[in-house]
Amino acid sequence: MSFAVRKYICISFILHVSLLLSACSLDQDVANLYKEEIPLEVEIILPQSFSDNKQETIEATLTQDGKRITEADFVHFEIWKQDGSLKYEMEEAVEEGNGMYSITKKFDRNGLYYIKVHAGNNGSVIIPQKQFIVGELSESELNFLQKGLQKQVESHEQHH
Numbered sequence: 001m002s003f004a005v006r007k008y009i010c011i012s013f014i015l016h017v018s019l020l021l022s023a024c025s026l027d028q029d030v031a032n033l034y035k036e037e038i039p040l041e042v043e044i045i046l047p048q049s050f051s052d053n054k055q056e057t058i059e060a061t062l063t064q065d066g067k068r069i070t071e072a073d074f075v076h077f078e079i080w081k082q083d084g085s086l087k088y089e090m091e092e093a094v095e096e097g098n099g100m101y102s103i104t105k106k107f108d109r110n111g112l113y114y115i116k117v118h119a120g121n122n123g124s125v126i127i128p129q130k131q132f133i134v135g136e137l138s139e140s141e142l143n144f145l146q147k148g149l150q151k152q153v154e155s156h157e158q159h160h
Contacts (some may be wrong), residue, residue: 038065040072040124042117050134052110059102060093060117064124068099073120077103082112082131082141090118110135112144 062069093101
């Protein structure tokens with residue numbers, strides 16, 4: 001194959017690739033075609049301390065775009081004990097007004113618990129989780145927390 005033919009094939013190839021790549025370029029307004037979601041935010045508010053066999057109220061404040069959400073699409077609370085020995089059914093929150101939602105529960109066992117808030121509004125869904133302690137922790141729950149802290153410290157040290 002002569003030099004001129006190779007040159008022609010090479011230039012032809014480059015032109016075809018350039019045409020293909022230019023056809024794939026993004027439209028300047030492509031970002032405007034997609035709905036921009038405004039994230040929902042939830043602050044879980046727990047009592048200072050929990051006592052067993054006492055009714056306790058847990059609250060969640062919902063905001064979106066800096067404004068409190070007074071009529072969220074849904075707000076549910078889910079509570080369980082860390083060791084799996086107790087799990088409350090997911091329950092719809094009571095709307096208290098001004099973006100505040102609550103649930104009242106009686107905790108009849110000491111231990112480490114978790115609460116998860118399932119909330120949604122205007123297409124934004126959030127499911128934050130928080131742990132809390134009722135009364136005293138068992139030795140196995142203390143060990144569980146210490147192992148978790150140890151893993152966090154080890155993980156943090158590896159990043160440096």
